[in-house]
Amino acid sequence: MAASAVRIPYGPHPDQYAELTLPEGGAAPRAVVVIIHGGYWRSAYDAELGRPLAVDLAARGFAAWNLEYRRAGNGGGWPETFEDVCAGIDALAPAAREYDVDLSRVVLQGHSAGGHLAVLAAGRTGSPVTLAGVVSSSGVLNLGEAHELGLSDGAVRNFLGCPPESNPQRYRDADPMHSLPLPVPVWALHGEEDTTVPLSSSSSWVDAARASGSPAQLRMIPGDHFAMIxxxxxxxxxxxxxVCEAAGIPVL
Structure with missing residues (x-):
């Protein structure tokens, strides 16, 4: 963890916490970025994936909220993983009051499975944190397709705990394809050389979002799946x- 990061729990489980990293020197953050890491919802991957991003964002003048959550294999899965992400986002509100952080520009930035969780979370109502937008980086945004393709050795079934025929509603509830329309804009980024998550995972969701009236954009960026983190x-x-565009601030 970076020296300037503060770990803030939002629940009793060891993995229910977030790390707040602020710009050095006491400068007011330009915006707040909620980092939701990927790893196909598996316990082998944790908030360490987001720490380099938090450090870099803080150096650019952002406040970073690097969110950890229970994953499949350590008390997570559906719906616990999603419930943690929602609780972790909501916990940003009291943390912001304590550390005097302005929440007028909050962007969710999720990578891979984190993109899936970020887009789902953007569809909630009643959160004390108002979102300016969501940036999904090669997000798993089409859960049905991901299951059919058997991505990452059956990661979707492992996450949901059953095949779709035994509980189709569970698959529907967890699929961003069925969470439309959304009240906030989404930028779906995808690596030009990404071989881990297919481009169709982002493009099919953007097509469905636009058809529903949700503001959504698909953008190709250079590199593979991991270059974007x-x-x-x-x-x-x-x-x-x-992220700057989503927050409505100039690019440095």
């Missing part, structure tokens, strides 16, 4: 540019 790459720079 690697500071110093053109892919990560492109992600940050879109």
């Amino acid at each position: 690697t500071p110093g790459t053109k892919a990560w720079d492109a992600v940050v540019q879109v």
Whole structure:
């Protein structure tokens, strides 16, 4: 964890926490970015994936809220993982009051399975945190397709805990394709060389979002699946540019 990061729990489980990283020198953050890491919802992948992004964002003047949550294999799965993400986003409100952070520009930034969770969370009502937009980086936005393709050795079934024929409503509830329309704009980014999550996962969702009247854009960015969570790459720079666009602030 970066020296300037503060760990803030939002529940009793060891994985129910977020890390708040602020710009150095006491400068007011330009905007707040909620980082939702990926890893196909599996417990082997954790908030460590988001820490380099938080450090880089703070150096660019953002406040970063690196969100951890229970995953399949450590008390998570559906709906617990999604419930944690929602609770973790809501916990940003009291943390912002304590650390004097302006929440007028909050952007969800989710990668891979984190993109899936970010887009689903954007459809909620009643949250104390108002969102300016969502940036999905090669998000798993078409859950039905991901299951049919058997992505990551059956990650969707592992996450949902059953095949679709035994509980079709469970699959529908967890699928961003069925959470439309959304009240906030979404930028669906996808790596030009991504072989981990197919482009159709983003493009099919954007098509459905637009058909529902939701503001959504598909943008191709350079690099593979992991370049977009690697500071110093053109892919990560492109992600940050879109985060600025979503927040309505100039690109540095």
